[in-house]
Ligand SMILES: [Fe+2]
């Protein structure tokens with residue numbers, strides 16, 4: 463599977479997330495739309511952050527039977543079209559979970575059962591040096607905002623805006 467080369471390619475790929483499940487209660491498309499919409503509402507000035515939320519689990523759609531290393535593989539898939547910052551935000555979304563589990567005592571309880579299961583495979587809480595490394599990232603607030611939006615984007619009753627509503631923002635971010 464090669465990386466999407468145009469906004470049309472990317473939209474077609476995301477549309478394939480309908481019916482592809484990592485979480486039991488929301489499919490990949492619904493999760494993408496909810497995560498993007500959460501960020502779009504909370505950070506209207508940061509288009510790249512909202513777009514990163516939309517595409518953060520794209521590797522789960524492209525490789526539906528292999529969740530391993532999906533953050534890094536997602537970053538590689540979106541970097542050519544959406545650029546280095548979006549790729550960095552996508553690539554950091556698992557470490558962001560591990561960071562929040564390590565630094566916020568209440569955070570683990572907010573994870574879905576599936577996310578707790580994958581946390582074990584991802585190495586659980588970050589260690590001290592990895593925490594310091596992520597904490598020194600100037601984009602840390604956006605990295606953590608994406609992760610918190612990710613956790614909130616697993617609502618089977620949510621009705622986010624349709625995929626087509628993203629075209630202008632994707633056109634703006636795409637190179
Ligand atoms: Fe993910």
Ligand SMILES: [Fe+2]
Nearest residue numbers: 493518519612
């Ligand atoms: Fe996610």
